[in-house]
Amino acid sequence: MKILVITLLLTELTVTYRCQLMQSYDYLFEPCIYQESNNTNEVICSGDGDLNLQTTFKIVDRRLPTPMKKFSRLYINNTALKILPENSFRDVTFDEIIIDGCKNLELLHEKSFTATNLITKSITFRNNQKLSNISVFDILSKFINLEEIYFFNNNIKHIPDEAFKPVIGPQVKLEFIQFYGKTIESIGNNPFAHLNNLKLLDISHTSIKTIGEKAFEFNTVSDNYLTIYLFGNNLLNETSFSVNSLSNIKRPVILEIEFMGKSWENPVYYREDILLPFLQSNPQNNLSMPFTPYIDCQDCRNYWLIIHQQCQQQLNHTLICNNRNQFNDPGNFIDCTV
Incomplete structure (x- = not known):
């Protein structure tokens, strides 16, 4: 006392x-x-x-x-x-x-x-x-x-190679990073590779045109979830992603993307060479396009989503055909073959 x-x-x-x-x-x-x-x-x-x-x-x-x-x-x-x-x-x-x-x-x-x-x-x-x-x-x-x-x-203007390094030790508590602004034009290799506990990476409303093969790659395999936001980047489109840019991240990822300028008349196409490896690299990976869900259901570039039905379960948004059919309607992709 x-x-x-x-x-x-x-x-x-x-x-x-x-x-x-x-x-x-x-x-x-x-x-x-x-x-x-x-x-x-x-x-x-x-x-x-x-x-x-x-x-x-x-x-x-x-x-x-x-x-x-x-x-x-x-x-x-x-x-x-x-x-x-x-x-x-x-x-x-x-x-x-x-x-x-x-x-x-x-x-x-x-x-x-x-x-x-x-x-x-x-x-x-x-x-x-x-x-x-x-x-x-x-x-x-x-x-x-x-x-x-x-x-x-x-x-x-640039997020450099290995932007975050263990100068005096690993930054094990760093969980959130946000980049916002039109002056940002590019991302280097492995900028976040040492941040093993990073949970949310928000790169939005920038002038970035391309996502390189090692932009999101980590050095070590982890079960820690990472959420990546790519919203409002006017210069990013379906062709901006390098092959393997999304498949070597080495942890489960929730990827949320907005492609600007897409609409009912000008829908997104889902790049098989980028998105299929991403979804298959980890069964816990998820893709979300909440602001641009429209898809051309006669465009054979999207047919892989019919072939790989399990990938549809990893989409956090409903696919909306711009011909008003349900995505799995047999009237879709009638001229497409395996």
């Missing part, structure tokens, strides 16, 4: 000390601001004036005791910031980092982040119009406890 009372007193004293310290040092984070709400504490660096992160966080690092150097979130939204310099944050750490709307940000030093590499769980790069250097992937590979990454409307 005495131990419990002492523990509660120490906890109360720590909280009181923290509050007093933060109130006493309102200027500590200038020109950034510090705020607390709903059991979270956040550092916000915004505005359009000069922002010297090294100087700010050098002061924070020197004045705060170690237990108080951990924050829930860092939000950077500064339009004058051009470079995230080396060791910007010292030993200050954040559970979440959001870099948003920094319209002049061009470069992240390879050692921009140091201590927080071991702590941060979520990183978002959003609406940074000049951020184009692909070294950002090397930087992200150092965050050993990352769980989710968001790229949204930056200026990155």
